[in-house]
Amino acid sequence: MFCGISRRAWRTYSSSALSSSSTTIPPTIKHLLSFPPSVDSLVKTQGHVKAVRSFKNLHFVDLSDGSTHSTLNVVLNGDTNINFKVGQSVSFVGKWVESKGSQDYELLYDSTENEHKAAVIGEVPESYPIQKKSSSYQFLRTLPTLRHRTSSLASVLRLRSFLEGSFQRFFEQNDVIKVSAPLITSSDCEGAGEQFIVEAKDSKPENPFFGKPAYLTVSTQLHLEVLSQSLNRVWALTPCFRAEESHTNRHLSEFWMLEAELSYIESVHQICDFTENMIRYVTQDVVQSIANDLAQSRYNKDERQAMEANWKTILQSEPWPRITYTEAIEIINKIKNKGRSKGRLTWGDSIQTEHEKWLAETHFKSPVFITDYPKAQKPFYMPESENQNSTVACFDLIIPGIGELVGGSVREHNYEKLLQELKNRNMSIEDNEWYLSIRENGTVPHGGFGMGMERLVAFLSGMASIKDVIAFPRTPGSCSC
Amino acid sequence: MFCGISRRAWRTYSSSALSSSSTTIPPTIKHLLSFPPSVDSLVKTQGHVKAVRSFKNLHFVDLSDGSTHSTLNVVLNGDTNINFKVGQSVSFVGKWVESKGSQDYELLYDSTENEHKAAVIGEVPESYPIQKKSSSYQFLRTLPTLRHRTSSLASVLRLRSFLEGSFQRFFEQNDVIKVSAPLITSSDCEGAGEQFIVEAKDSKPENPFFGKPAYLTVSTQLHLEVLSQSLNRVWALTPCFRAEESHTNRHLSEFWMLEAELSYIESVHQICDFTENMIRYVTQDVVQSIANDLAQSRYNKDERQAMEANWKTILQSEPWPRITYTEAIEIINKIKNKGRSKGRLTWGDSIQTEHEKWLAETHFKSPVFITDYPKAQKPFYMPESENQNSTVACFDLIIPGIGELVGGSVREHNYEKLLQELKNRNMSIEDNEWYLSIRENGTVPHGGFGMGMERLVAFLSGMASIKDVIAFPRTPGSCSC
Numbered sequence: 004m005f006c007g008i009s010r011r012a013w014r015t016y017s018s019s020a021l022s023s024s025s026t027t028i029p030p031t032i033k034h035l036l037s038f039p040p041s042v043d044s045l046v047k048t049q050g051h052v053k054a055v056r057s058f059k060n061l062h063f064v065d066l067s068d069g070s071t072h073s074t075l076n077v078v079l080n081g082d083t084n085i086n087f088k089v090g091q092s093v094s095f096v097g098k099w100v101e102s103k104g105s106q107d108y109e110l111l112y113d114s115t116e117n118e119h120k121a122a123v124i125g126e127v128p129e130s131y132p133i134q135k136k137s138s139s140y141q142f143l144r145t146l147p148t149l150r151h152r153t154s155s156l157a158s159v160l161r162l163r164s165f166l167e168g169s170f171q172r173f174f175e176q177n178d179v180i181k182v183s184a185p186l187i188t189s190s191d192c193e194g195a196g197e198q199f200i201v202e203a204k205d206s207k208p209e210n211p212f213f214g215k216p217a218y219l220t221v222s223t224q225l226h227l228e229v230l231s232q233s234l235n236r237v238w239a240l241t242p243c244f245r246a247e248e249s250h251t252n253r254h255l256s257e258f259w260m261l262e263a264e265l266s267y268i269e270s271v272h273q274i275c276d277f278t279e280n281m282i283r284y285v286t287q288d289v290v291q292s293i294a295n296d297l298a299q300s301r302y303n304k305d306e307r308q309a310m311e312a313n314w315k316t317i318l319q320s321e322p323w324p325r326i327t328y329t330e331a332i333e334i335i336n337k338i339k340n341k342g343r344s345k346g347r348l349t350w351g352d353s354i355q356t357e358h359e360k361w362l363a364e365t366h367f368k369s370p371v372f373i374t375d376y377p378k379a380q381k382p383f384y385m386p387e388s389e390n391q392n393s394t395v396a397c398f399d400l401i402i403p404g405i406g407e408l409v410g411g412s413v414r415e416h417n418y419e420k421l422l423q424e425l426k427n428r429n430m431s432i433e434d435n436e437w438y439l440s441i442r443e444n445g446t447v448p449h450g451g452f453g454m455g456m457e458r459l460v461a462f463l464s465g466m467a468s469i470k471d472v473i474a475f476p477r478t479p480g481s482c483s484c
Numbered sequence: 485m486f487c488g489i490s491r492r493a494w495r496t497y498s499s500s501a502l503s504s505s506s507t508t509i510p511p512t513i514k515h516l517l518s519f520p521p522s523v524d525s526l527v528k529t530q531g532h533v534k535a536v537r538s539f540k541n542l543h544f545v546d547l548s549d550g551s552t553h554s555t556l557n558v559v560l561n562g563d564t565n566i567n568f569k570v571g572q573s574v575s576f577v578g579k580w581v582e583s584k585g586s587q588d589y590e591l592l593y594d595s596t597e598n599e600h601k602a603a604v605i606g607e608v609p610e611s612y613p614i615q616k617k618s619s620s621y622q623f624l625r626t627l628p629t630l631r632h633r634t635s636s637l638a639s640v641l642r643l644r645s646f647l648e649g650s651f652q653r654f655f656e657q658n659d660v661i662k663v664s665a666p667l668i669t670s671s672d673c674e675g676a677g678e679q680f681i682v683e684a685k686d687s688k689p690e691n692p693f694f695g696k697p698a699y700l701t702v703s704t705q706l707h708l709e710v711l712s713q714s715l716n717r718v719w720a721l722t723p724c725f726r727a728e729e730s731h732t733n734r735h736l737s738e739f740w741m742l743e744a745e746l747s748y749i750e751s752v753h754q755i756c757d758f759t760e761n762m763i764r765y766v767t768q769d770v771v772q773s774i775a776n777d778l779a780q781s782r783y784n785k786d787e788r789q790a791m792e793a794n795w796k797t798i799l800q801s802e803p804w805p806r807i808t809y810t811e812a813i814e815i816i817n818k819i820k821n822k823g824r825s826k827g828r829l830t831w832g833d834s835i836q837t838e839h840e841k842w843l844a845e846t847h848f849k850s851p852v853f854i855t856d857y858p859k860a861q862k863p864f865y866m867p868e869s870e871n872q873n874s875t876v877a878c879f880d881l882i883i884p885g886i887g888e889l890v891g892g893s894v895r896e897h898n899y900e901k902l903l904q905e906l907k908n909r910n911m912s913i914e915d916n917e918w919y920l921s922i923r924e925n926g927t928v929p930h931g932g933f934g935m936g937m938e939r940l941v942a943f944l945s946g947m948a949s950i951k952d953v954i955a956f957p958r959t960p961g962s963c964s965c
Contacts, residue, residue: 027754028746031659031716049748050716051926068747069715070659092926125897125927148922151714160715164662168652178512178551181645185956186667186723187680187738189963197685199668199693201700203727204681212680212727212737213963219682226956226965233632234550234641235512235531242667242723246684246693256693257668265509266549267530273508416606437965441629445532445573446606475666475707482670482694484707484918 031070039099039108045118046099048075048110051152054135055087060114062087066095069157072300076104081114083121089134090127090152096120137302140471147475147484158300159464159472162293166460167240169288170261173281179236179263184223186242189215190434197221197246199256219244222453223262225384225438228414231264231449232441238263240456248479252468253406255457257477264414264451270389271396272325274411274450275372278400279323282370282409282459286317289463297464310465316369316403325372328354328394331362338366351377356406364403374398383424386415396450405462411452418442512551520589521580526599529556529591530575532633535616536568541595543568547576550638553781557585562595564602570615571608571633577601618783621952628956628965639781640945640953643774647941648721650769651742654762660717660744665704667723670696671915678702678727680737700725703934704743706865706919709895712745712930713922719744721937729960733949734887736938738958745895745932751870752877753806755892755931756853759881760804763851763890763940767798770944778945791946797850797884798944806853809835809875812843819847832858837887845884855879864905867896877931886943892933899923 029047040046050068057063060081065074077095085093097112097119112119132138133152143150150156174181187201199219203212211217223239230237243260268274289297294314301307326334332348335358340347348354354373363371375394378387385395397412415421421442425432432439457469470476475484513531521527531549538544541562546555558576566574578593578600593600613619614633624631631637655662668682680700684693692698704720711718724741749755770778775795782788807815813829816839821828829835835854844852856875859868866876878893896902902923906913913920938950951957956965 027751027757029748033659049928070661070717090926092928124929125923125925127926128924131925148710148918149925151711157714160663160711161661163664167662168656171649171652175649178514180551180642181648182641182955183644183723183740185738185958185963187725187958187963190965199682200685201680201682204679204699205727212960213958214961215963217963218685229629230632230641230955233638236551242664244668246686257666259664267510270508276508437629442606443609444606444612444630445571445608447530447573448605474663474711477666477668477694479693480695482666482668482696482698484671 032066032068032073032075033070035075036071036073036106036108042099042101042108044099045096046110047094047096047120048077049092049094049124050075052087052089052091052093054089057087064093064095066093066110067154069152072154072158072161072296073106076102076106076109077112078109079112079114079121081112083112083114085121085123088127088131090131092124094120094122094124140466140468144470144476151474154300155302155306156471158297159460159466160474162289162297162464163456163460163472165289165293166285166456166463169285170238170240170281172288173284174236174238174263177236179238179265180230180234182227182230182234182237182239184220184226184230184239184241186220186244187213187217188220188226189213189217190225190438199244199246221245222260224264224451224453227262227264227451228438228449229441231266231451232445232447235266236263250479252470253458255469255473255476255478258469258473259456260453261456261459262451262453264449266447266449268413268450269448271374271398271411271413271450274413274452275325275374275398275400278398278409278411278452278454279370279372282400283317285459286314286463290314290318301465306465310463313404313462313465319369321369323370323372323400324367325374325398327375328373328377329375331358331373334362334366351379353380359399359401359406360404363401363406368403370400370402370408372398372400381412383428383430384414384421385412386417386420398452402458402462405458407455408458408462409452409454411450413448413450416442416446416448418446513547513549513554513556514551516556517552517554517587517589523580523582523589525580526577527580527591528575528577529558530573530605531556533568533570533572533574534635535570538568545574545576547574547591548635550633553635553639553642553777554587557583557587557590558593559590560593560595560602562593564593564595566602566604569608569612571612572604573606575601575603575605621947621949625951625957632955635781636783636787637952639778640941640947641955643770643778643945644937644941644953646770646774647766647937647944650766651719651721651762653769654765655719655744658717660719660746661711661715663708663711663715663718663720665701665707665711665720665722667701667725668694668698669701669707670694670698671706671919680725680727702726703741705745705932705934708743708745708932709919709930710922712747712932713926713928716747717744731960733951734939736950736954736957736959739950739954740937741934742937742940743932743934745930747928747930749894749931750929752855752879752892752894752931755894755933756806756855756879756881759879759890759892759933759935760851760853763798763881766940767795767944771795771799782946787946791944794885794943794946800850802850804851804853804881805848806855806879808856809854809858810856812839812854815843815847832860834861840880840882840887841885844882844887849884851881851883851889853879853881862893864909864911865895865902866893867898867901879933883939883943886939888936889939889943890933890935892931894929894931897923897927897929899927 050066053067054065062079064077067074097110100111102109201217240261375388388394400409402408460472531547534548535546543560545558548555578591581592583590682698687693721742856869869875881890883889941953
């Protein structure tokens with residue numbers, strides 16, 4: 004009655020479990036290179052042709068499957084009847100031998116050996132656009148289903164995957180529990196509008212699916228605050244959405260936000276400490292574990308050096324500078340705007356992106372925390388700064404080349420003060436009843452932050468546009484595949 | 485100019501980094517119990533009052549912060565002027581001492597010691613509904629901001645967090661790269677309708693934000709297939725959405741789906757192997773690492789035993805049975821419907837949820853794979869089974885008590901066959917052009933699966949409703965906070 008396949012008993016996984024001979028799934032190229040088979044053994048491998056050189060009946064194929072930046076070199080001796088082309092998917096059975104090339108090993112196919120095999124799995128058209136010579140990232144964006152076959156963009160996706168694991172380890176080590184907040188919500192976290200509305204395709208206006216208007220979340224913060232009261236420390240990595248008509252290298256309509264809320268926090272500097280430690284931790288992890296993969300995958304030396312300079316900026320031995328908003332305004336006026344009568348900032352003005360970038364890139368040459376912004380510039384849930392009037396206990400972390408990477412604050416945990424602030428801003432008490440209610444039931448001081456995941460990936464990979472560090476970017480007018 | 489706080493130099497994190505004295509964030513209760521301070525040292529701790537017993541001027545407070553199922557026992561000797569109540573948030577400074585109770589250590593507060601402190605951070609109203617005696621999960625659903633302060637639901641969120649880490653490890657070990665697929669999409673993966681439509685709040689009908697209608701994804705599969713061609717093996721854990729009017733314990737409008745796509749797969753049994761290994765791996769991990777946390781957090785012995793029985797069902801030494809759809813129909817007719825004239829199934833009928841549950845719970849008493857369903861019941865991208873007509877190379881994994889946990893298949897990788905199937909089903913070639921195109925450019929055989937994360941969490945925690953294993957469930961008519 005049962006099919007005969009896979010009747011083997013369960014065994015505990017070793018680190019190489021699936022890629023080993025215990026399974027019927029063929030090993031990745033990463034696995035073959037990391038855990039090489041015995042020399043002279045017969046090995047089957049598959050991938051895409053990355054490059055090919057032919058000399059009469061001798062062919063050298065660089066085989067890639069995207070599991071690592073490394074290619075497997077296949078040497079084909081004798082006729083294969085294959086017209087090798089870059090982009091083809093191919094399959095080889097050959098002998099695993101030591102190599103004199105850049106890798107320790109290579110696969111040797113010999114047409115006179117009966118067991119050796121070479122076959123094309125999938126052909127490519129003559130116009131296959133991903134060739135060995137580099138294409139601009141802008142051009143590659145016109146090839147959304149093919150662009151991740153380039154070494155460069157594949158390595159960015161591997162970096163992103165690695166970072167998720169690194170964050171997971173950092174938070175686990177610090178007792179921060181990963182939670183999921185809803186993406187469909189009836190609340191508007193920032194009070195800023197620019198939301199997407201969600202409705203069932205077939206619903207009637209008088210009968211909305213959720214019983215009332217529902218939106219895509221712009222931040223999971225309010226829900227994380229609820230959960231931080233139950234679990235002490237929580238984090239989430241979730242898509243967030245902004246219906247802004249922005250066409251920049253720094254904005255997406257759908258992006259991933261890493262948010263954390265920590266209980267028993269009373270000062271904005273505790274959150275700055277945590278944030279700095281977190282970003283240093285994952286950067287250190289990247290440098291230790293996948294620097295080589297990233298460096299080898301960059302198009303050229305300039306790209307590679309720019310990326311490595313970014314890592315050094317994060318890992319500098321000095322703690323990152325911290326200045327208040329008020330100090331930032333003074334520095335910009337005194338140094339950037341020195342001698343100019345136009346463009347001087349007045350206390351209360353917004354610090355523009357160009358100013359933020361100047362502070363980080365030119366003035367401090369470092370990531371920089373700007374704390375204690377004017378209350379009027381920030382949302383209702385931020386409490387007043389400890390020693391200052393008219394400012395709130397918050398920070399933005401500014402990174403060279405990127406601008407704002409992280410924003411965070413202490414959250415007002417006093418019921419009366421929060422209620423008053425909602426009233427002052429003419430915000431709905433009813434809509435925020437659930438959020439207010441946690442301040443009535445054993446409230447605790449707490450704070451947190453949100454970080455744009457794509458901005459961090461862009462900085463650590465040295466990519467100029469966040470559209471190139473997310474697999475399928477969503478921007479105004481663009482949602483085609 | 486800089487503030488004076490946290491000028492310390494960066495240091496590499498140890499496993500107890502943030503919770504140690506190197507930071508200004510106070511340790512969690514989990515950390516205090518796992519890495520106990522020196523006996524007789526002065527310790528500060530905070531949390532919610534879980535239980536309190538008083539004898540004249542002697543108070544015993546069980547303190548919980550949700551970081552672990554364990555409470556910290558605080559013994560208060562002398563007058564504190566505090567009327568302790570369950571649910572209050574409190575803060576204590578006292579002496580760390582060895583305990584004769586259930587924990588190895590406890591905190592001793594002595595009112596005659598000047599350095600010792602006891603304070604209420606946040607009061608609770610007299611009506612605070614989360615008391616020591618257990619409430620029904622149904623009642624707790626009416627308290628969405630408070631219900632995770634119960635031991636039981638807090639432990640389910642910790643399980644969920646742990647599982648994410650466990651999946652991350654499993655996939656890393658097997659060279660499966662974590663990717664993110666877009667949630668806003670113009671495609672309809674299953675061709676099944678019942679989607680949510682997304683539009684900017686302020687957009688005009690003649691000028692849609694994305695230039696055309698956009699939907700919330702029902703599955704990330706098609707996008708993962710694109711990426712698996714570039715990276716060999718990929719996975720994602722992402723919210724997915726169904727605008728179904730379902731009011732069951734097994735359906736949500738917004739749920740988390742774990743999906744994977746693996747290249748160079750040719751048989752459905754390779755995917756079944758992978759799936760079985762994955763679920764066994766994470767279950768083993770749960771049993772080894774957090775069984776105690778889960779067991780201690782259950783309301784009663786029955787709940788605990790039911791949960792532990794579910795673990796044994798997964799970890800049975802025998803491989804899980806695999807039957808074809810055709811065999812399943814035969815078994816149901818021969819055994820379940822024996823002697824009945826009504827209710828007999830004919831080949832081509834759907835296997836209903838009640839039949840699935842009967843197969844897993846009663847007949848096999850095991851998870852069971854059902855493979856090779858009739859083509860007419862399944863989506864366009866599934867290829868025909870190897871040896872059978874009119875069926876496709878797919879499977880559903882059925883789990884006792886839950887029903888379908890995982891669904892997967894080989895994906896048609898032949899361009900002509902896929903194109904023909906789209907035509908046969910009168911589906912839009914234009915809308916699926918991008919998906920088709922990967923079959924024209926070095927196509928590779930591949931397959932994958934999708935698993936409902938909430939269903940797995942429900943099974944491993946023994947919870948009856950998936951509404952209790954997601955922090956803020958979204959169901960028809962319900963999106964209130």
